[in-house]
Amino acid sequence: MKSAKDENNPETSDQLVERVNYLAGEVKLLAINLAITLARMKGRQKIFGGLEPRFTELIKRANDTAQQVTEVLNDFRNRRRINSGLPASTAIIEQRGAYDCIEAKLNYIHKLSREVLEAITVIKQQEQLG
Amino acid sequence: MQLSKKAKIDRGGVGAEALPQLRQAVCFYINGVEYGIDVNGVEEIIRMREIRTGGDWPSSVRGTIGWREQEIPVVDLRVKLGSKAADDEAEMRLVVINYKGRTAAVMVDSITEVLRIESSGVTEVPDDEIRSVGEYLQGIYIEDENQLRLLDVPRLLGDIRFAAVRQD
Numbered sequence: 032m033k034s035a036k037d038e039n040n041p042e043t044s045d046q047l048v049e050r051v052n053y054l055a056g057e058v059k060l061l062a063i064n065l066a067i068t069l070a071r072m073k074g075r076q077k078i079f080g081g082l083e084p085r086f087t088e089l090i091k092r093a094n095d096t097a098q099q100v101t102e103v104l105n106d107f108r109n110r111r112r113i114n115s116g117l118p119a120s121t122a123i124i125e126q127r128g129a130y131d132c133i134e135a136k137l138n139y140i141h142k143l144s145r146e147v148l149e150a151i152t153v154i155k156q157q158e159q160l161g
Numbered sequence: 162m163q164l165s166k167k168a169k170i171d172r173g174g175v176g177a178e179a180l181p182q183l184r185q186a187v188c189f190y191i192n193g194v195e196y197g198i199d200v201n202g203v204e205e206i207i208r209m210r211e212i213r214t215g216g217d218w219p220s221s222v223r224g225t226i227g228w229r230e231q232e233i234p235v236v237d238l239r240v241k242l243g244s245k246a247a248d249d250e251a252e253m254r255l256v257v258i259n260y261k262g263r264t265a266a267v268m269v270d271s272i273t274e275v276l277r278i279e280s281s282g283v284t285e286v287p288d289d290e291i292r293s294v295g296e297y298l299q300g301i302y303i304e305d306e307n308q309l310r311l312l313d314v315p316r317l318l319g320d321i322r323f324a325a326v327r328q329d
Contacts, residue, residue, distance in 0.1 A: 059272070060206055060207075060208070060254075060272070063187070063206050063272055063274070063275060064205055066274075066275035067187060067200055067203050067204075067206070067275060070184075070200040070201075070275060071201060071203075
């Protein structure tokens, strides 16, 4: 990932949006597949054992990327605050839109990740009880 | 919506009464219309991947993909349901379905959710839809102003000769 230092390069925000979009898609797929697995388990909880490493790895990747993007977002906001008295150029306005998009996707990833982790916790508890 | 008793008769009794076992459905969009498949018939949702063309398939089958060490056919649901294929397929998803050991992937525009279905909310397929895509529909689930068309997995896979691919 490019650093926040490259924020004047229009490609940076586009790449970030693309990356976060892909990540959001991955987490959504993960959540849907987990929901499918749960719906089909019907007491066969041990099936989950083989799937858990995939879920955990994806969530870890999602969180790592989310953390990196959050750092870029915060850096951008700090710069915007410093430059708030200056007229915004078109490039900056476009970047703001991109970062707003990234923020919305991050919130979405965070929500889905939390739901997936909660589901994993419930399954583990069921397995221990069973 | 005008529903017809004829729907049930024309479809050999595969109407709302045939669905009491349906509890959850995987929901997705095709051409702006939301469809669902019984979750018990769904193995996994995956991203689009390279499709190997060739072979003697019906026109709605695009070829095969490798999935969990199997070669499975890929059904273009847009074509199957009478629309033209999508211009951009990169963001489409594949729903891997299984019915009695026959596995196939169906191409859909996007996945929405896994929805819990109240059987009492499933209605028969109206006449005008029976004439177009009705043969693949089990019924229509109505919740508030939303309609979910429930697809019939055995009928979707009906014209695919699975002998052409390896089965487990």
